[in-house]
Amino acid sequence: MSRERMDQKAIDARSVTMATGLVLLVTASAFVTSWLIGLGVQRVAGDKMAPWILGRSAGVTSYLLLVALVLLGLVLSHPARARIAWPSSATRIRAHISLSVFVLVFTVLHIVVLATDKYANVGWWGAFLPMGSQYRPLPVTLGVIGFYAGMAAGLTAALAGRIARRVWWPVHKVAIVSLILVWLHGVLAGIDTPALLAMYVGTGALVVGVAFSRYTAVSHRDQAEDLADVRATELSGRRADTAPRAVVYSDDILGSDSRRSS
Amino acid sequence: MNHLHLAHPHADVPATTPLAAGAVRMLDGSAVLPLHDAEQLTGVTVHDLAAHRALFGPRRSYLGHAADTLLADMDAVELSGRGGGHFPTAAKWRSVARAGAGGTVVANAAEGEPAIAKDAVLLLTRPHLVLDGLAAAVEVLGAREGVVWLHDGAWASARSVTRALEERRHAGELDPPIRIMLAPARYLSGEATGIIRTLEGGPTLPRWVADPARPWSAGERPVLVNNAETLARAALLGHVGAAAYAPTSLLTVVSDTYRVVVEAGPDETFGQVLARSWRSPDGQAPVAALLGGYGGSWVRWEHLAPLPVSNPALKPFGLSVGAGLLGPLPQRVCGLEESGRILRYLAGQSAKQCGPCVFGLPAVADLVDRLVEGRLGRRDKHTLDTYVREISGRGACRHPDGALRMLSTALTVFADDVARHKHGRSCDAPLHSVLPIPADPEEA
Structure with a gap:
C-alpha cells in the first residue's frame, strides 16, 4: 500500500472519530439544554414575569454569542492569522458561521418574546421601528438598528463567493457597528445588577483590545506599500528625447531604516 | 505532489551533441568570483570596445531586411529567454513588434537570484555584446530607447556598462539612446511585469497579467524585457550567423567560498561541467544539485550527472537550465x-x-x-x-x-x-x- 493511501486511511479514520465525537457532544448538550429549560420552566411556571425573564436571558445570550462572533471575525481577518495554528483556519471559519446562526436564533427569541409580552410594553412596532417602543424608546431603538446592521452583515456574508468581495466585504464590516449599538442597548437598558455591568465592561474591553491588535498590526498591504515606495532610479545614459517620464524619483531609496520593520 | 518526471537511472539518457567546428562561444574561459558580489572577477578576458570590434567587426544595423534575417536565425537556433523561462525569443520579439513601434527594450541584468552571476559576468567582461544585442532589439522592434536594468548595489556592473557606453559614444557608434536604471535590491526586481510597471511610472512589483506567456506590455508604448544573456546571444548570432553560433548555456556553479560561471554546451554533461568547475569539500561527488535557480528543481546527482547541458534534452525529464544555477549539495550537508x-x-x-x-x-x-x-x-x-x-x-x-x-x-x-x-x-x-x-x- 502506498504511503499516500495510508495517509488517506488515517484521515478517514480520524474523520469517523471526529464525527462520532460530534454526535455524542450534540446529544449530551441537548440533554443538558433540555434539563436547564425544564428547570427554568419549573422556576417561572405561572409567573407573570416568565416572558420577561425569558426575553432578557435570550438577549444576554445573544449578546455574548455576538461578542464571540465578532472576536472570531477579528481573528479571521487579523494580519497575523497565518501564525495561529489552532484552531485551524477551516475550523475558525466554520465556527464563525455556526455562531452567527445561534446569534440569529437567540436574537429572534429575544425580539419575539418581548414584542408579544404585554407587560414589556415594547410591541411589534417597537421591536422593528426606531422609536416605536413605549418602554425606554432610545435603548430599544439602538437594539433595533443594531439588529438591522447585524442582518446586513450576515446576509452579505451569506452571499460571499456569489458576489464580488469588494461588494460584500465593506458591508460585512458593519458588524462592528452592530456590536457597538447592541452593547449600548445592553448598557442603557440591561444593567440592573453589578454582574451585568461587569460583563458588559469586560466583554467590551476584550473586543476593543482584539480590534486594536487587528487594526494596528502591520498588514501585507502595508508591507506591499513599503516595498512599492522603494523606487527604481536612473543612473546615467542617454534617454530618448520624447520618451515619457518613466521613473518617479524618490528620496526614500535610502530611507529603508526609517520605515516600519516587521 | 511531485509532478517531475525525474531521470531514472535505467531510463534512456540523451546523448551529448557535439558543437559545430568553428562554433563561436561567448566566453573564453570560466569566470571565478566571490559568493556575494561580482568584484574581483578572474578567468575571463575583459573585451573593451576595440577588442570586441576586432573580434566581430562593426555593429550591424537591423533597420531593414537584416531584422528578418536575425529573426530567422533566432528561430533556427531556437534562441530562448535565459532569465529562466526559456520562452522562444523570436516569437516574443514578433509579438512585441506587432504591438507597435516607439517602445522600450530592457536588458534585464537585475540578478535577484543570490547565487547566480552570469549576467554580471557578461556585463563585466562582454558589455559590448549585451549593448549590441540591446541596440539590435531596439532597431528590430522600432523601439525608441534601450534600458540596462541593474539592481541597486551592482556597482561593478554599473561601472562597466557606464564605461562601455562612454567608449561607444567616443567611437561615434550609432546607437539608439540607452540608459541605465537601478532597481531596488530585491529578489523580484528582475521580474518582467515589475519592470514594465516601473517603466509605466509604477512601483517595481510584479503585477497580474491575463496571459502569463505574454508578460510584455502591449499598451501604446510596448516594453520588451529580455534577459541580458538572451540579448548578448542575439548579438552573437547576428555577428557570426546561425551556422557558427554555439548553443551553450551559462551555468553558475556554487562552491563553498566562490562561484564559477561556466559556458557549457550540449557537448558536455553536467558531470563533466562539475568536474571542471566545482571544489568538493570532501572529495566526493555531491548528493544532489539545485538546478535552474532558487525556484528550480533539486535533482539527485546520479540522475543529473549523465544528462547533457541542453534545455531540449532536459525537457522530457521535467527539468530546465532555468536561469543557470547549478548548486551542488555536498554529502555532509x-x-x-x-x-x-x-x-x-x-x-x-x-x-x-x-x-x-x-x-x-x-x-x-x-x-x-x-x-x-x-x-x-x-x-x-x-x-x-x-x-x-x-x-x-x-x-x-x-x-x-x-x-x-x-x-x-x-x-x-x-x-x-x-x-x-x-x-x-x-x-x-x-x-x-x-x-x-x-x-x-x-x-x-
Whole structure:
C-alpha cells in the first residue's frame, strides 16, 4: 500500500472519530439544554414575569454569542492569522458561521418574546421601528438598528463567493457597528445588577483590545506599500528625447531604516 | 505532489551533441568570483570596445531586411529567454513588434537570484555584446530607447556598462539612446511585469497579467524585457550567423567560498561541467544539485550527472537550465535544512501582494521548520501537501510556484533526510550550509 493511501486511511479514520465525537457532544448538550429549560420552566411556571425573564436571558445570550462572533471575525481577518495554528483556519471559519446562526436564533427569541409580552410594553412596532417602543424608546431603538446592521452583515456574508468581495466585504464590516449599538442597548437598558455591568465592561474591553491588535498590526498591504515606495532610479545614459517620464524619483531609496520593520 | 518526471537511472539518457567546428562561444574561459558580489572577477578576458570590434567587426544595423534575417536565425537556433523561462525569443520579439513601434527594450541584468552571476559576468567582461544585442532589439522592434536594468548595489556592473557606453559614444557608434536604471535590491526586481510597471511610472512589483506567456506590455508604448544573456546571444548570432553560433548555456556553479560561471554546451554533461568547475569539500561527488535557480528543481546527482547541458534534452525529464544555477549539495550537508532556508528566504522576498504568497509561503516554511525539528505530525503532513497543491499557480507572478517546486523536489530527492527528521533523529550531516542567502538588511 502506498504511503499516500495510508495517509488517506488515517484521515478517514480520524474523520469517523471526529464525527462520532460530534454526535455524542450534540446529544449530551441537548440533554443538558433540555434539563436547564425544564428547570427554568419549573422556576417561572405561572409567573407573570416568565416572558420577561425569558426575553432578557435570550438577549444576554445573544449578546455574548455576538461578542464571540465578532472576536472570531477579528481573528479571521487579523494580519497575523497565518501564525495561529489552532484552531485551524477551516475550523475558525466554520465556527464563525455556526455562531452567527445561534446569534440569529437567540436574537429572534429575544425580539419575539418581548414584542408579544404585554407587560414589556415594547410591541411589534417597537421591536422593528426606531422609536416605536413605549418602554425606554432610545435603548430599544439602538437594539433595533443594531439588529438591522447585524442582518446586513450576515446576509452579505451569506452571499460571499456569489458576489464580488469588494461588494460584500465593506458591508460585512458593519458588524462592528452592530456590536457597538447592541452593547449600548445592553448598557442603557440591561444593567440592573453589578454582574451585568461587569460583563458588559469586560466583554467590551476584550473586543476593543482584539480590534486594536487587528487594526494596528502591520498588514501585507502595508508591507506591499513599503516595498512599492522603494523606487527604481536612473543612473546615467542617454534617454530618448520624447520618451515619457518613466521613473518617479524618490528620496526614500535610502530611507529603508526609517520605515516600519516587521 | 511531485509532478517531475525525474531521470531514472535505467531510463534512456540523451546523448551529448557535439558543437559545430568553428562554433563561436561567448566566453573564453570560466569566470571565478566571490559568493556575494561580482568584484574581483578572474578567468575571463575583459573585451573593451576595440577588442570586441576586432573580434566581430562593426555593429550591424537591423533597420531593414537584416531584422528578418536575425529573426530567422533566432528561430533556427531556437534562441530562448535565459532569465529562466526559456520562452522562444523570436516569437516574443514578433509579438512585441506587432504591438507597435516607439517602445522600450530592457536588458534585464537585475540578478535577484543570490547565487547566480552570469549576467554580471557578461556585463563585466562582454558589455559590448549585451549593448549590441540591446541596440539590435531596439532597431528590430522600432523601439525608441534601450534600458540596462541593474539592481541597486551592482556597482561593478554599473561601472562597466557606464564605461562601455562612454567608449561607444567616443567611437561615434550609432546607437539608439540607452540608459541605465537601478532597481531596488530585491529578489523580484528582475521580474518582467515589475519592470514594465516601473517603466509605466509604477512601483517595481510584479503585477497580474491575463496571459502569463505574454508578460510584455502591449499598451501604446510596448516594453520588451529580455534577459541580458538572451540579448548578448542575439548579438552573437547576428555577428557570426546561425551556422557558427554555439548553443551553450551559462551555468553558475556554487562552491563553498566562490562561484564559477561556466559556458557549457550540449557537448558536455553536467558531470563533466562539475568536474571542471566545482571544489568538493570532501572529495566526493555531491548528493544532489539545485538546478535552474532558487525556484528550480533539486535533482539527485546520479540522475543529473549523465544528462547533457541542453534545455531540449532536459525537457522530457521535467527539468530546465532555468536561469543557470547549478548548486551542488555536498554529502555532509542536509538537503532538507538547506531547502528550508531557501524557502524561508523566498517567502521573505514576496512582494506581499497576493494572499497565497503572503500567507501561504510563510505557513509552508513554518511547516518545513517543524519537519526539520522533528515536530511534524500526520495532520501537518496532510496540511503541507494541501498548501503545496493549493498555492501553486495562484499568485500574480510565478514566485510561489518556483518556491514550492523547489520544496516539492526537495521532499522527494531528500526523502531519506525527511524520514530521519520525521522520526526526531537529527540528521547526521548538518555541517554547514552551501547556497548563499543575503543578510536581511532589516535585521542588520
